[in-house]
Amino acid sequence: MPETSLFASRRGLLFGAAALSTGALITGCTSNESKDEGDDSKDQPVADDKPGKKVTIGFAGPQADHGWLNAINDNAKERAKKYSDVTLESTEGSNDTAAQIGQVETLINKKVDVLVILPADGKALTQVGLKAMKAGIPVVNLDRVFASPQAYRCWIGGDNYGMGLSAGHYIGEKLKDKKGAKVVELAGLDNLELTKQRSKGFDDALKNYPNIEKVARQAAEFTVESGQQKMSQLLQAQKNFDALWNHDDDQGVGALRAIKQAGRDDFLMVGGAGALSAFQAIESDDSVLKATVLYPPTMAASAIDLARALGQGKGVSGMAEFEIPAFITLYSAVVDKDNVGQYMSTGFK
Numbered sequence: 001m002p003e004t005s006l007f008a009s010r011r012g013l014l015f016g017a018a019a020l021s022t023g024a025l026i027t028g029c030t031s032n033e034s035k036d037e038g039d040d041s042k043d044q045p046v047a048d049d050k051p052g053k054k055v056t057i058g059f060a061g062p063q064a065d066h067g068w069l070n071a072i073n074d075n076a077k078e079r080a081k082k083y084s085d086v087t088l089e090s091t092e093g094s095n096d097t098a099a100q101i102g103q104v105e106t107l108i109n110k111k112v113d114v115l116v117i118l119p120a121d122g123k124a125l126t127q128v129g130l131k132a133m134k135a136g137i138p139v140v141n142l143d144r145v146f147a148s149p150q151a152y153r154c155w156i157g158g159d160n161y162g163m164g165l166s167a168g169h170y171i172g173e174k175l176k177d178k179k180g181a182k183v184v185e186l187a188g189l190d191n192l193e194l195t196k197q198r199s200k201g202f203d204d205a206l207k208n209y210p211n212i213e214k215v216a217r218q219a220a221e222f223t224v225e226s227g228q229q230k231m232s233q234l235l236q237a238q239k240n241f242d243a244l245w246n247h248d249d250d251q252g253v254g255a256l257r258a259i260k261q262a263g264r265d266d267f268l269m270v271g272g273a274g275a276l277s278a279f280q281a282i283e284s285d286d287s288v289l290k291a292t293v294l295y296p297p298t299m300a301a302s303a304i305d306l307a308r309a310l311g312q313g314k315g316v317s318g319m320a321e322f323e324i325p326a327f328i329t330l331y332s333a334v335v336d337k338d339n340v341g342q343y344m345s346t347g348f349k
Contacts, residue, residue, distance in 0.1 A: 046317040047309035049082075055311030056087045057304060058107030058115045058137075063095040066222065067250050068273055071297035071348030072118060072142070079301035086308055097124040104128045108135055114307040117152075118142040118300070126151045138310045142303045153310060155327050156303050158295040160194040162332040163247075164201020166293040167270045170334050171243045172209040174268060181209075182241040184234055185217040186227065186255055188248050195219070198247050198272070215241060220251045227251030231258035243268050249275035249292055256281070259288055274335065276347030282340045291336040297348050299330055 057080065064070035073093060080088035089112055091103035100120050105128060107115060115132050119125035122144040129151030132139050141152035149155075175181040185202060188195040199217070206212055218234045220226040227246070234244075235258060246252045249271045259269070271278045271292035278292045306324050309315065315322045335343045 045314045045322070047305065047312060047314040048317070051083075051085045052314075053312045054085045054087070055114060055308050056089060056110075056112045057307045057311065058104075058110070058112035059088055059090045059304075060100060060104045060107065060115065060117045060119075061091070061093045061142075061300070062118055062120060063093045065095065067275055067348050068295070068297055072300040074348075075297050075300035076116065076304055079304040083308060085312075086304070088304075095120045097121045101125060101128045104132065108132050108137060112137060113311040114138050114140065116140045116142055116300075116303045116307050119144050119146065123147045138307075140303045140307045140310070142300060149326075153326070154306055154324055156299055156306060156330070157328075158299060158330050159332050160197035160295070161201040162329075163272055163293045163295055164198040164203070164245075165205045166201075166332045166334050167245045167272065168202040168205025169208070170270055170291055170293070170336075171245060171268070172205060172212060175212055175242055176209055178242060179211055181212045181243070182215045182238075183212055183243040183245065184215060184238055184241050186231055186234065186244060186246040186251070187217060187219045188222050188251070190219040195247065202245055220248075220255075222248050222251050224250060224254040224257075227254030228258045229254070231255035232262070235259065235262045235264060241267055243270070244288070245270045245272070247272045249273045249278040252289070252292075253277060256287060256289060264288070270334075274343065274347055276344075276349050279335065279340050279344050279347040282335065282337055283344070285337055291334055293332045293334050294330075294343070295332065296330055296346060298346055302328070 059076050061073045061076060062069045064073050077088065077090060080086050089107055089110060094100045097120050104117060108131060115137055117139060126147040129139050129146045133151060138153035141155045143157035145155055146152055171183060187199055206214060216234055216238050218230045220230040244267055246255050246269060252271045265288055267288060268290045269288040271289060274292055274294045274296055278289060281287050281289045282291065309324050316324050
């Protein structure tokens with residue numbers, strides 16, 4: 001699952017997932033537009049879809065043992081195919097830190113132009129990130145952040161705290177007029193910093209709604225099986241509540257099974273991450289699942305865009321600076337029945 005440090009997730013620039021999914025982040029024109037009279041500034045070179053300097057990008061992603069992680073790999077590979085000037089050197093992917101370090105070192109030895117790395121463990125892979133940077137290979141650190149900013153040129157990732165905020169505010173607005181409203185939370189793995197951030201964001205959002213009380217919290221393990229088991233326990237312990245926030249759409253599949261088996265339909269459910277199954281359930285509107293907050297895997301496609309721009313020495317369209325940013329934090333948008341059609345193509349399986 002995705003994991004970011006709090007300092008990284010709160011810094012950076014906010015870009016909507018919809019913009020990222022359409023490639024708006026790095027598109028623009030290069031140098032042919034006319035300047036206003038009296039403007040003697042130079043045109044800024046920005047990346048666009050036109051073929052340019054050839055760039056070899058090394059991609060070291062995760063082992064695809066989760067729907068979101070598989071989508072990360074797919075987004076990176078599909079994005080690279082879009083550009084005739086990009087060659088992607090992709091590793092097999094591994095959740096074993098030693099194996100992934102070896103894979104990154106192989107890419108360094110191949111002298112790729114830029115590296116995109118989603119580390120199995122950000123702290124453990126910091127040294128190999130530093131090694132790449134010292135070798136003159138800029139690193140785009142994807143989501144799970146390295147322990148030192150010196151180990152990467154640019155960080156791009158999701159906002160776990162923001163997921164909690166978005167979920168909490170959505171539920172809060174739905175229940176703001178209900179006296180004595182009760183909510184429950186189905187979290188992810190409690191030993192992960194990302195889970196703590198999601199819960200903190202949720203709790204902070206609920207502070208804006210004094211009529212709402214969180215009456216129970218259960219941690220699952222980001223799997224369908226754990227979602228079903230832990231949701232069953234929540235349902236048995238809590239006979240009456242008004243809303244549920246589930247941190248992860250994969251474990252949400254199991255949670256929905258437990259809810260259906262219990263015959264419960266007396267509350268609304270908000271998911272997390274943006275799985276295709278969640279989007280389809282929201283569109284069908286035949287279950288308690290009414291919305292999900294995004295942690296978009298399209299960030300991998302944007303990481304390829306950023307790597308290409310780095311390799312070509314270009315900046316980002318729509319910004320005054322000549323260089324790409326150092327931090328880009330994605331926005332955790334809420335997807336419900338009103339806008340699910342817009343996001344359906346980004347849903348991961």
